[in-house]
Every structure is written in C-alpha cells, then in structure tokens.
Amino acid sequence: MPKIQIKHQSPHIDMTPMVDLFSLLLTFFMLTATFRPDEPAPVDTPYSVSEKKTPDNNMMTVTISADNRVFFNVDNGQDTILHYRPKILEEMGKRYNIEFTKDELRKFEKGNYTLGVKMQDLKAFLNCKDAAERTAFEKGVPIDSLDNQLAMWVLYTRQVNPNVQTLIKGDGKVEYPTVKKVLSVLQDYQVKVFNLITNLEKVEVTQKVE
Amino acid sequence: MAEIIQEDKQKGGKRRPKKHSTRIDMTPMVDLMCLLITFFMLTTAFSKPKVMQIVLPEKVKKNEKVEPPKIAESRTLNVILGPNNKIYWYPGKPAQDVENAPVMQETDYSDTGIRASLLERNKALFKKITDFENQVTTGEIELKPDSVQARIKKIKKDDDTGPIVLIKPSKLSTYKNFVDIIDEMSIVGIGTYTVTDISWVEEHMLASQSGSATPSTTNK
Numbered sequence: 001m002p003k004i005q006i007k008h009q010s011p012h013i014d015m016t017p018m019v020d021l022f023s024l025l026l027t028f029f030m031l032t033a034t035f036r037p038d039e040p041a042p043v044d045t046p047y048s049v050s051e052k053k054t055p056d057n058n059m060m061t062v063t064i065s066a067d068n069r070v071f072f073n074v075d076n077g078q079d080t081i082l083h084y085r086p087k088i089l090e091e092m093g094k095r096y097n098i099e100f101t102k103d104e105l106r107k108f109e110k111g112n113y114t115l116g117v118k119m120q121d122l123k124a125f126l127n128c129k130d131a132a133e134r135t136a137f138e139k140g141v142p143i144d145s146l147d148n149q150l151a152m153w154v155l156y157t158r159q160v161n162p163n164v165q166t167l168i169k170g171d172g173k174v175e176y177p178t179v180k181k182v183l184s185v186l187q188d189y190q191v192k193v194f195n196l197i198t199n200l201e202k203v204e205v206t207q208k209v210e
Numbered sequence: 211m212a213e214i215i216q217e218d219k220q221k222g223g224k225r226r227p228k229k230h231s232t233r234i235d236m237t238p239m240v241d242l243m244c245l246l247i248t249f250f251m252l253t254t255a256f257s258k259p260k261v262m263q264i265v266l267p268e269k270v271k272k273n274e275k276v277e278p279p280k281i282a283e284s285r286t287l288n289v290i291l292g293p294n295n296k297i298y299w300y301p302g303k304p305a306q307d308v309e310n311a312p313v314m315q316e317t318d319y320s321d322t323g324i325r326a327s328l329l330e331r332n333k334a335l336f337k338k339i340t341d342f343e344n345q346v347t348t349g350e351i352e353l354k355p356d357s358v359q360a361r362i363k364k365i366k367k368d369d370d371t372g373p374i375v376l377i378k379p380s381k382l383s384t385y386k387n388f389v390d391i392i393d394e395m396s397i398v399g400i401g402t403y404t405v406t407d408i409s410w411v412e413e414h415m416l417a418s419q420s421g422s423a424t425p426s427t428t429n430k
Contacts, residue, residue, distance in 0.1 A: 016236075022240065022243040022244070026247050032254065050263070053260060054258050172386030175381070188269060192265055194264050194266065195263050196264065196389055197260070198262050199260070
C-alpha cells in the first residue's frame with residue numbers, strides 16, 4: 001500500500017496583498033491628516049442640527065473653557081506665504097511695546113497654539129521648553145474693560161486679514177454672562193456673523209396633521 | 211576575482227552558493243504599518259466639527275438714539291432662558307412693569323417642551339418649508355443645494371404668520387442653553403428671531419416665578 005502523502009503546506013502566508021493594502025491606507029491617512037491644534041483645555045461643545053462645515057482657513061477661534069477662561073487662535077491664511085500669524089503678533093507687540101525676535105515670531109507661527117496667555121507673559125511663554133511649562137501661563141486672555149486684550153487681538157486680526165471669519169467654541173457649561181461678554185467684545189469690532197462650533201445631532205421633527 | 215573562482219573549480223568540489231529564499235519576512239514591516247495606521251487614524255480630525263451660524267445686529271452706540279424696530283405684538287414671543295435648564299415664555303409685548311406682569315409658562319428643552327409650543331405657533335411656515343423640502347427630494351423641483359437654502363431663507367422672510375421670537379438669556383443660563391434654543395429655532399423653522407438682553411422687569415418676574423433665583427439678579 002502506497003503511503004498517502006499529505007501535502008506539506010508551508011506555514012508562511014503570502015503577506016504581499018496585505019502589505020499593499022496597508023501601504024495604501026497608510027498613504028491615505030498620512031496625506032489627509034490634518035492635525036488637531038493643541039487644546040489647552042478640554043471643551044465639550046453643545047449639539048445642534050446644523051450641517052454647515054467649519055471653514056478650512058481664514059478663521060479666528062475664540063474658545064471659552066468650562067472654567068470661564070478665554071482663548072484665542074487664528075490661522076495662517078490659505079497660503080503659507082501669507083504669514084498672518086507672525087504679522088498679527090508683530091502688531092500686537094507694537095501695541096504693548098514688546099519687541100519679538102525673529103525666532104519668537106517663527107515659533108508663534110509654527111506652534112499653532114490656542115493662546116490663553118497675557119501679552120505680558122507671551123515672550124516667556126514662547127521661550128518655554130515643553131508643554132508643562134507652558135500650561136503655567138495659560139490663565140486665559142484678559143477680557144475685562146480695563147485690559148481688554150481679546151479686543152486687541154480681534155482688532156489686529158481683522159486689520160491683517162479682513163476676510164477672517166469668527167468662530168466661537170464654547171463649553172456647554174459656560175455661564176451666559178461670559179459668553180455675552182465675548183460676544184459684545186466682538187460686536188464692538190463690527191463682527192456680526194458668528195459661527196458657533198457644535199457637534200452634529202440629528203433630530204426628526206414631524207408635525208401632526210389634523 | 212575570476213582567478214579565485216577558477217581555482218575553486220579545479221578543486222573539484224561543487225560549491226553552490228547558498229540559495230536564499232526570495233521571500234522576505236514581512237511581519238515586522240506589517241507590524242510597523244499597523245501601528246502607523248492606527249496612529250494616523252486616531253490623530254486625524256477626520257470629521258470636521260460643524261458650525262451653526264448666527265447673525266447679531268450691530269450694537270447701538272450709547273449716545274445714539276435708534277427707534278426699536280416695530281413688530282406686531284400678537285406675533286411676539288418672549289423666551290427667557292432661566293436657571294436649571296428651564297425656559298420661561300410668554301406671548302405679547304415685552305413686560306413693562308412688575309405690577310401687571312404676565313404669567314410665564316415654564317417649560318424645558320425637550321421635544322415636548324419648547325419645541326411643541328413653538329411648532330404649534332409656527333405651523334403654517336413649518337408646513338411650507340417641509341412641503342418645499344419634500345418637493346425637492348421627490349424631484350418635483352430641481353435645484354442646486356445652494357439655491358435650496360436660499361429659497362428656504364426667502365420663504366422664511368416672506369412669512370407673516372409665524373412668531374417673532376425674542377430670546378432673552380438670563381444670567382443663570384448656560385452656553386448650552388443658548389445654543390439649544392437657537393438650534394430649536396432652526397429645527398422648528400422660525401423665520402424671525404433675535405437674541406436680546408433681558409430687562410430688569412423680566413429678571414424680577416423670573417426671580418419670583420422660579421423661586422430659586424437669587425434676588426441679586428435684580429440689581430437695578
């Protein structure tokens with residue numbers, strides 16, 4: 001009787017298609033990746049039914065965290081040549097008599113910080129080595145009438161980039177008076193259209209037919 | 211080099227160069243890729259957050275006298291955002307004095323709360339908008355998405371039956387309340403609404419009706 005030979009199968013699996021697929025996915029994710037800017041404070045935005053998308057560029061974002069701190073951020077414009085961020089900072093420096101070095105301006109441009117820092121602390125903030133050092137300065141942009149730095153940021157941002165759109169990102173738990181203060185600062189500088197950042201939530205409404 | 215090989219051959223021993231398998235072990239590469247893909251998937255802000263647009267009127271300067279816009283009293287609806295996620299609302303002219311203040315209805319942000327009351331008052335306009343949207347989805351009217359939005363805006367603007375809602379957030383309401391009520395406006399399809407400051411009379415009414423509110427809110 002001849003022995004029945006079981007075909008010896010190699011335990012190796014051909015991984016080539018898998019690798020192909022993986023490299024495709026990897027390339028896709030690498031190219032589409034837009035990194036979230038650093039969030040100094042967690043913000044839980046409320047829900048709405050609006051399906052309008054946030055603009056890609058030309059936006060200034062005022063963030064209000066749950067502990068009523070106000071943060072400010074602005075993007076660099078649709079093209080990197082425009083350098084809106086350092087231009088705005090330079091103007092701000094002139095207003096508050098702070099001279100920023102080239103290196104500091106570059107740092108400000110590159111490290112897309114959501115600013116919650118007083119102008120007076122900004123130089124020290126930019127020269128911080130790591131994130132832990134930076135958080136110590138993040139007390140929020142002052143918005144009281146005595147020292148309204150948010151207003152100055154808004155003013156110079158709109159001077160440097162007239163097409164800027166205003167976004168407000170607030171935590172659901174923020175008390176209304178703080179929101180009102182921020183809104184009135186913006187209204188003082190002729191901002192009329194506000195985009196409130198929200199999460200999408202579908203709602204179905206049906207009307208009873210009598 | 212060539213000489214050395216010849217020498218080898220002369221020795222007679224057949225020396226085959228060791229045959230390497232053409233297959234490379236790809237496992238480490240796959241591991242790494244897996245890791246990178248996971249990293250990119252988790253760090254990308256894949257779905258962009260949505261925005262809700264509101265337009266607020268220009269501020270009235272202090273030494274400038276502007277007549278408040280005339281609106282029909284019968285259509286006006288005052289919605290006051292109270293503390294603890296409660297809404298208080300009353301129809302008609304904004305209350306002028308504390309003595310004969312209207313009684314406010316207490317409600318909340320749920321489907322059966324403010325939405326039901328608003329929908330009841332906004333029936334005609336809501337029907338117009340949904341009918342129009344249905345016509346677009348069934349293909350009776352062919353329009354680009356942009357012009358659909360423009361048409362809905364126009365329907366809202368031309369409407370003269372729906373309520374005019376004055377949103378008055380109190381000091382004890384939150385940002386969530388504020389967003390929720392504006393969201394309700396777009397869900398129900400209210401044509402005209404605006405955000406205004408709460409008057410001291412209304413703060414007083416709110417304090418006496420909600421009970422929990424501190425009297426410090428009426429500091430005028």
